[in-house]
Amino acid sequence: MATLSVPSSVPSAYEDAEQLRKAFSGWGTNEKLIISILAHRNATQRRNIRQSYADAYGEDLLKALDKELTNDFEKAVLLWTLEPAERDALLAYDSARKWHPSDVVLIEIASTRSSEDLLSVRKAYHNRYKRSLEEDVAAHTKGDFRKLLVPLVSSYRYEGSEVNMSLAKSEAKVLHEKIVEKAYNDEELIRILATRSKPQLVATFNDYNNAFGNPINKVDRTQDLKADPKDEFLHALRAIIKCIICPEKYYEKIVRLAISKMGTDEGALTRVVTTRSEVDMSKIKDLYYKRNSVPLDKAIKKDTTGDYEDLLLALIGQEDA
Amino acid sequence: MATLSVPSSVPSAYEDAEQLRKAFSGWGTNEKLIISILAHRNATQRRNIRQSYADAYGEDLLKALDKELTNDFEKAVLLWTLEPAERDALLAYDSARKWHPSDVVLIEIASTRSSEDLLSVRKAYHNRYKRSLEEDVAAHTKGDFRKLLVPLVSSYRYEGSEVNMSLAKSEAKVLHEKIVEKAYNDEELIRILATRSKPQLVATFNDYNNAFGNPINKVDRTQDLKADPKDEFLHALRAIIKCIICPEKYYEKIVRLAISKMGTDEGALTRVVTTRSEVDMSKIKDLYYKRNSVPLDKAIKKDTTGDYEDLLLALIGQEDA
Numbered sequence: 001m002a003t004l005s006v007p008s009s010v011p012s013a014y015e016d017a018e019q020l021r022k023a024f025s026g027w028g029t030n031e032k033l034i035i036s037i038l039a040h041r042n043a044t045q046r047r048n049i050r051q052s053y054a055d056a057y058g059e060d061l062l063k064a065l066d067k068e069l070t071n072d073f074e075k076a077v078l079l080w081t082l083e084p085a086e087r088d089a090l091l092a093y094d095s096a097r098k099w100h101p102s103d104v105v106l107i108e109i110a111s112t113r114s115s116e117d118l119l120s121v122r123k124a125y126h127n128r129y130k131r132s133l134e135e136d137v138a139a140h141t142k143g144d145f146r147k148l149l150v151p152l153v154s155s156y157r158y159e160g161s162e163v164n165m166s167l168a169k170s171e172a173k174v175l176h177e178k179i180v181e182k183a184y185n186d187e188e189l190i191r192i193l194a195t196r197s198k199p200q201l202v203a204t205f206n207d208y209n210n211a212f213g214n215p216i217n218k219v220d221r222t223q224d225l226k227a228d229p230k231d232e233f234l235h236a237l238r239a240i241i242k243c244i245i246c247p248e249k250y251y252e253k254i255v256r257l258a259i260s261k262m263g264t265d266e267g268a269l270t271r272v273v274t275t276r277s278e279v280d281m282s283k284i285k286d287l288y289y290k291r292n293s294v295p296l297d298k299a300i301k302k303d304t305t306g307d308y309e310d311l312l313l314a315l316i317g318q319e320d321a
Numbered sequence: 322m323a324t325l326s327v328p329s330s331v332p333s334a335y336e337d338a339e340q341l342r343k344a345f346s347g348w349g350t351n352e353k354l355i356i357s358i359l360a361h362r363n364a365t366q367r368r369n370i371r372q373s374y375a376d377a378y379g380e381d382l383l384k385a386l387d388k389e390l391t392n393d394f395e396k397a398v399l400l401w402t403l404e405p406a407e408r409d410a411l412l413a414y415d416s417a418r419k420w421h422p423s424d425v426v427l428i429e430i431a432s433t434r435s436s437e438d439l440l441s442v443r444k445a446y447h448n449r450y451k452r453s454l455e456e457d458v459a460a461h462t463k464g465d466f467r468k469l470l471v472p473l474v475s476s477y478r479y480e481g482s483e484v485n486m487s488l489a490k491s492e493a494k495v496l497h498e499k500i501v502e503k504a505y506n507d508e509e510l511i512r513i514l515a516t517r518s519k520p521q522l523v524a525t526f527n528d529y530n531n532a533f534g535n536p537i538n539k540v541d542r543t544q545d546l547k548a549d550p551k552d553e554f555l556h557a558l559r560a561i562i563k564c565i566i567c568p569e570k571y572y573e574k575i576v577r578l579a580i581s582k583m584g585t586d587e588g589a590l591t592r593v594v595t596t597r598s599e600v601d602m603s604k605i606k607d608l609y610y611k612r613n614s615v616p617l618d619k620a621i622k623k624d625t626t627g628d629y630e631d632l633l634l635a636l637i638g639q640e641d642a
Contacts, residue, residue, distance in 0.1 A: 119440065119477075122477050126477075126479050126481075130479060130481050130483050131479045131518065132476070132477055132478055132516060132518070133477075134472070134475070134477070134516050135478075135516040135517060135518075138472075138512040138515075139512065146512070147508075150472055150512075150516075151455070151471055151472065154455070154472065154475035154477070155453070155475065156440075156443050156444075156453055156454075157453055158447050158451060158452045158456065159447070160447075162451050191459040191460065191471075194459075195453060195455050195456040195459045195460075195471075197452070197456075
């Protein structure tokens with residue numbers, strides 16, 4: 001499921017740190033060497049390298065990378081090198097502080113991470129920013145979006161597989177009523193999406209489809225969450241549902257839109273590749289090929305260049321393709 | 322600060338379990354023996370006793386206690402024996418499922434526990450009830466109370482001591498505006514109370530007092546949260562503020578009201594004694610004496626009887642008084 005490739009025999013964290021130090025020294029920076037190390041180490045190994053680097057040279061590896069690298073490549077290397085929870089905290093921070101209604105990053109983090117992982121993000125947020133994630137989200141959003149996003153980022157969903165089928169039935173009905181009334185900001189609708197366990201929600205969405213003849217996210221445009229395709233709040237609700245039903249499908253679309261835009265959306269591309277390389281990038285690649293008839297590595301090659309391209313390809317496991 | 326007294330030399334958990342087993346056997350139950358053990362063991366020791374009891378006799382100690390004991394004594398022993406996070410999960414569950422506007426238990430748990438402890442309660446809730454705390458709170462509350470309680474129980478407040486004084490100033494102004502407008506359910510007011518760190522909120526309340534000439538919770542009845550003393554939502558807001566400013570003062574009042582009622586409120590008395598004995602019961606006792614000119618143990622003796630009385634006195638450290 002992950003695409004990250006780690007060699008069977010990996011040097012010690014100290015040796016890796018030493019090689020990175022070499023990559024920074026002398027005239028110019030050896031980006032190839034940086035990629036060959038960092039893009040082939042898992043989260044624990046990267047953390048150990050960062051620790052060894054700090055021990056050996058008295059400097060944070062991320063600071064050193066920041067000094068040596070530039071532009072999209074720099075951003076991607078920095079995001080990738082961070083631990084997952086710290087990386088998500090940084091993405092959530094940027095998203096909350098510069099929040100606008102079309103931004104889906106908070107939704108993505110709140111809805112695709114496991115409950116424990118989301119807690120780790122909230123802890124990393126405390127450590128890094130000296131305040132809480134929900135505090136920033138509440139302070140920088142308003143109205144309906146605040147009503148939706150604060151419970152979403154604060155949720156600690158139950159993760160057992162138990163499903164209450166009669167609850168799914170009754171809540172599918174509630175969702176349908178609200179959607180028919182176009183009461184998208186209704187507190188019952190938000191409560192259901194923000195607090196129920198994911199298996200419970202999937203059962204509710206299935207029941208919705210069975211009972212009302214169309215998926216909650218699609219098809220009958222008068223009575224579903226696509227009623228107004230330009231409404232950004234509806235877009236947010238659909239994103240939550242997609243993230244819960246099938247994160248890799250959600251991410252395939254983010255990558256597709258990032259690449260197919262006039263001018264690549266490097267921010268989105270970098271975010272998906274760095275956050276999913278150790279999770280489900282291989283599924284995202286499969287879905288991308290099915291949906292676009294072009295392999296993702298080909299599409300990335302066409303749209304990106306240089307070290308940035310090389311890093312992305314390494315992280316999606318297609319370095320030599 | 323705690324009143325729990327643990328002897329300097331404590332028997333092994335297995336020996337304690339054996340003694341408890343003896344207390345249950347034969348004709349009648351030896352309540353004195355149960356108190357002499359459980360009321361003098363800290364949370365870790367009680368957990369170990371529970372484990373040893375299960376290992377030795379193949380039965381959960383709580384089930385055995387449940388069979389042997391009755392009424393208020395039973396409830397108090399069971400609550401006390403649980404680990405703090407599990408006990409809070411149980412209290413929160415009962416409160417959420419039978420929720421009514423005057424119930425302050427959810428507020429108390431959400432506002433007096435540390436951020437980490439509140440997370441532990443949420444984890445214990447998953448384990449015990451196979452759903453999330455916020456899910457039950459959201460499903461069993463409505464309207465303004467839901468708007469207040471869901472973010473409150475889901476919060477993971479930052480716990481550093483950093484305070485932003487200009488933010489305190491501007492948010493004190495926001496709170497004052499909303500209170501003057503009687504917009505008590507305003508989302509900005511709720512956001513501030515539910516998400517800011519406790520030191521930040523204390524600074525905000527101090528600034529409120531300085532800028533507007535009366536504490537946010539008191540005195541000028543036209544412009545504060547006592548404007549309508551019978552309004553249950555205002556009562557809830559005041560409870561949050563009290564819990565944040567000074568938990569022991571909040572608890573002194575709960576105990577005072579529990580005892581001074583016609584007919585003691587054993588539920589509240591048991592809750593405060595079992596949840597605070599290992600935390601700040603000694604401060605609560607001091608405040609109680611200052612406020613009522615009667616020592617708490619005397620007041621408890623007057624209002625309770627038998628094993629229930631003995632257990633409470635043991636937990637507030639006044640067994641031989």
